[in-house]
Amino acid sequence: MNKQLNGLPIVILVRPQMGENIGAVARAMSNFGLKELRIAEPRDGWPNPKALEMAAGAESIIQNAVVYENFQAAMADVQLAFATTARPRNTDKRVMEPAAAMAEIRAHCDAGLNVALVFGPERSGLANDDITLCDTLVSIPTAPENSSLNIAQSAVLIGYEWFRASGDAPQLSREAPDPAPMEDWHGLFVQMEGYLDAVDYFRVEARKPVMWTNLQHMLLRARWNPQQVRTFRGMLRSVWERGANKG
């Protein structure tokens, strides 16, 4: 597993649209000491000259950015993901303010975990499927009259709070060391979805997306380590293979 750069969180942009915004995010990253940028499915391809133009002082971040074919691929080695969202959705995900979230991330980074800061596309924000992969939502408090922040503004605020937290973060006690990376969870979910489809668990196809998302959220909440994910997969396989009424 690639360990992240220098104990810093990775910034992941999901389906960003305008190159200018990618550049502005990179600039904010360099203002506040962040280095690693990943870009999933950039609308206008990559490299994007407009990104470089806007990256005043952050050209190296743009030049070293890595593009992934989708969000899941960008998350393969990520152990904890914090997604900045305009406002909390109807979700079981934990919602935190930026300052508290960044303090926690600092502690996770100090413990050697791969942590991602996730930002969605400009217009639509993150899709529900994207949010499913994230552990925590970070919500920036805004005035009710105008709660719309653009991605550059959000990145500045998150970077600022990261930088503030990076000085004096509290030590967190972590119950389960070394949370499993997303690729482990993905393996579990593929296996489990196969079983559930086979037993017609969802029954009505139209209800499946919500039911399946809820199930994934429920399991992700536990933040298992890789061994625990394997244990759960083995348990489920046993029940599947040798359940009731087997010959």
Place this chain on the structure above:
Amino acid sequence: MNKQLNGLPIVILVRPQMGENIGAVARAMSNFGLKELRIAEPRDGWPNPKALEMAAGAESIIQNAVVYENFQAAMADVQLAFATTARPRNTDKRVMEPAAAMAEIRAHCDAGLNVALVFGPERSGLANDDITLCDTLVSIPTAPENSSLNIAQSAVLIGYEWFRASGDAPQLSREAPDPAPMEDWHGLFVQMEGYLDAVDYFRVEARKPVMWTNLQHMLLRARWNPQQVRTFRGMLRSVWERGANKG
């Protein structure tokens, strides 16, 4: 003396150059509950259509902005001025970080004082004569590699800290509400242990206590609410009843 609007600080832009930046400042103001904008000596005159274009959701702030012939005129009724500067200058002025400064401003506003948040021109920043009129310098901490923030970024950060200090920020829910009581978990565990014994999951009886305890701990970590416990029980029952090789 004009009393400021609703106990809010006034934003004063000193010799701003680009209309786009004036609009971006107005947008940040409306994101964080600020209303009154004053503009001293705008380079490109006033009104400026580019300011209106960039003021997404903050058009009324632009339309109500008042232009002054110079900074001193814009400061006529201001009782305390806090100037945001890129970095502290050689000065006797007090220098504060944004959070502490905004908390103090909140107290001054509550006491009925007219307080100004001052931003200088894009390229050069505030001149020494401008700084002379200000009581306190507000310095945003940045990484040494790239300490250059543009005026839109600075306004977002100052607005954000104002909003947090003003106590209007909504309280966010942290955890999933209503964790299931232990009797719900007990029901799940009885059901699950029955399945696992039936499929001989533990195989060696001597290993069962540790394995079973670990499994229960894993699931309890998720702190599900009662509905989520029921969902998990239903999922497990489906796999059990209709798993592989059913006839």
